[in-house]
Amino acid sequence: MKTPEITRFLGDLDRQIHISVIPECPSTNSLLKSQAPEIPTDAVLIAESQSDGRGRLGRSFYSPPGSGLYMSVLTRPDLENADLPLLTPAAAVAVCGAIEAVANVPASIKWVNDVYVGGKKVCGILTETAFGPEGDRFCVVGIGVNLFPPPGGFPPDIADTAGAILDKPVPDLLTRLAAHIIERFFALLPHLPELTFVPEYRSRSLLPGKDIFVIRDSAALPAKALGVDDRCGLQVMYPDGTHETLRSGEVTVRMR
């Protein structure tokens, strides 16, 4: 894929956003963070594969060539620090809408940053905030989407949980999906403090009503997910009846 192929689907936005597509790198998030001081505008970096794709909590993100979209978005949002955690759920909403628009399959969100299709994780989001040499703050939102199952299947450690948005390759899917995500994300960005995307985040959320484990300090605490609050926090109740709203972290669904 070449940069012009994606700008073909982007309308006017490509004039305001620096877009580049490269064959491979260790991690688009790491590369874009290192390039950020030289890029004054918003930017998107897409790699056709990553040799060291990174996920949340120090995990890796499997990023083989030919079957996924590995994309990072650089932005300097006009947001209070307290609003930065809204970037990840807003990106999840953008990804779900984009998947439904280009692949016509329903997409849901597992709090806080995973997108699911057909009961499997098809996308993860890793948002990082950093500072340039002048102390200027920037954010890199990394989005990895499994478009098709890789030839030979997913590696054993993720084979049970990972899925793809479609069964087999479709022409232009990667470029159209990337363009839809970019359009939707940059449309939401100026309005994050208004929280207008939160009802959609909530209605797409898979966890409310489910028995879960809250993962904390390598312990798995049983809880029930009750709902998603107006800032995308996960409201949970523990067996002793106490309530908590989680702002970050990790939960897993308890199998019966």
Ligand code: BTN
């Ligand atoms: C997760 O599932 O915990 C988040 C995965 C984020 C993966 C994307 S792929 C593009 C960008 N570059 C990375 O190294 N990670 C993100």
